[in-house]
Amino acid sequence: MIWFDASLEKQADDDLLRRSIATVLNIDTDSVDVIHDIMQIADMPITCLVASESFADYSQIVSIYHSGDLHPPPILEAASQLARLLRRSLLMANDETANPYSFILISSTGESSVVLVDPDELDKNGRYVITSHAPVAGEQSQGS
Structure with a gap:
């Protein structure tokens, strides 16, 4: 079953993806x-299904599937760890809104924010x- 999809800021090779995903899930490569x-x-x-449209930012899309026997951690937690291990930010669909141009950006340090992309x-x-960037739900902005 599909676990999650993410668009990587920069291309990652197969070996880096394999090692990083294995580390996130604490399994053998x-x-x-x-x-x-x-x-x-x-x-x-x-x-991990890898699709690359070009070499532009966020053009490498990874779709991660898991067997029913595996019980992975929550998606945002895993995606944050994956971004840190890959040393690149990633974009994920923002399921908290119906806006198709709203995404969750997870930085290479694992911090998340809501962003809008150019339609x-x-x-x-x-x-x-x-x-544009916006705080993730539940976070306070600096002026609050």
Whole structure:
């Protein structure tokens, strides 16, 4: 079953993805399969499907799947640890809103914020261009 999708700020090679995902889940790297075509999916505890549209920022999309036997940590917690291990920020869908241009940006240090991306760039060019930041729900802004 799908665990989560993320768009990486910069490309990561298969070995770095495999090692980082294994560390997040505290499993052996041999239990993580990194593939580039959904037709390659096999019966592994963890599969990371990698799709790269270009070399632009946030153009490498990783979809992480897990077997029903594995009980991964909460998604935001895992994504924060993954961003730190990969040493790059990542964008994830913001499921707290119906706005399709709202994402959660997790920095390379694991901090999260809500961002908006340029609708025209995303719709016309498939590019994630961040236009504004907002605090994550529950965080107070500096002036409060």
